[in-house]
Amino acid sequence: MIVLLGITLAVVILVVVTWMLLTRRLREKYAALWLVIALAVLVLGIFPQLLETLTGIFGVQVPANLLFSMAIVLLLGVSLHLSWELSQAEDEIRRAAEEVAILRAQVERIERAISSGKASGVEDADGVG
Template sequence: MTNLAALLLALAIVAFVLEMLRRKKLREKYAILWLLIGALTVILAAFPNLLNIASELLGVQLPSNLLFIMSILLLLGVCLHLSWELSILEDETRTLAEEVAILRAQIEAITQNETPATTQKRDGD
């Protein structure tokens, strides 16, 4: 019964990720990771002995401990990847803000240079 619940949960995760992809709520580069997690969960739910075999091969006493270790490592990887993406976005935001400030200064300079000229034309008319 537990395996059936895990299998249904894994299929729900895969379906949810595919639906988010379809609605353009999730980018493909992130969806690949979540689809991989869902596929691995489906495999482990369908063949629960794989976790027992892997824990014996790796020398982990309990299969649940191996599952928790794998989950923690996966979450650390996701956090590291998101931190990397955030750093890139901060650099891009800073660059864009600097470019906007330069453009704004140029527009103000052009506006100040044109204002006396238009005033002189009106005065001369």
């Protein structure tokens, strides 16, 4: 029963990630991680003895402990990656806000120059005062 649940979960993840990719709700760089996770769950669901073999290789006593350890390492990796992405996005937002502030100041300076030029009777480039 648990094997069937694992296979079903992997197939659901594959279908959802594929759907989100096709509808542009998930970027490719994030989808790759989810596809790898889904395929790993699918392989472990189809070949549950593989987990026992890995348990023996790594010297872990209980297969569930290895599974939880792998999940924790995966979650730490995802957390680190998302923190890095957030830092990059914050830098880009700050840079864009600074550029907008500079452009706004330039526009206001130009608007003041135009309005003070019209108020003093200076003609515009088209000859109209």
